[in-house]
Amino acid sequence: MNQTTQLLLLILAATIGIIAMLLIIRRQGRERSAAESESPYATSSEGQKRCPSCGAYNAWTDRNCVTCRRKLPG
Ligand SMILES: [Zn+2]
Numbered sequence: 001m002n003q004t005t006q007l008l009l010l011i012l013a014a015t016i017g018i019i020a021m022l023l024i025i026r027r028q029g030r031e032r033s034a035a036e037s038e039s040p041y042a043t044s045s046e047g048q049k050r051c052p053s054c055g056a057y058n059a060w061t062d063r064n065c066v067t068c069r070r071k072l073p074g
Pocket of ligand 1: 017051052053054056065066067068069070
């Protein structure tokens with residue numbers, strides 16, 4: 001293996017490392033913005049609560065979603 005090949009391999013490895021790092025940073029940013037953004041569904045409307053997880057309508061007295069059994073807000 002000559003020096004040029006070694007140099008090319010080094011550059012290749014560095015490039016892969018940078019790309020992997022960028023992908024990780026982008027994924028972290030997306031997860032953070034997804035966690036911060038509000039649910040697309042309104043939490044309540046006309047005596048009904050809409051599940052933030054699956055969007056199913058529940059009576060406002062329900063503590064848990066009838067469809068996915070998750071805890072409802074409020
Ligand atoms: Zn649900």
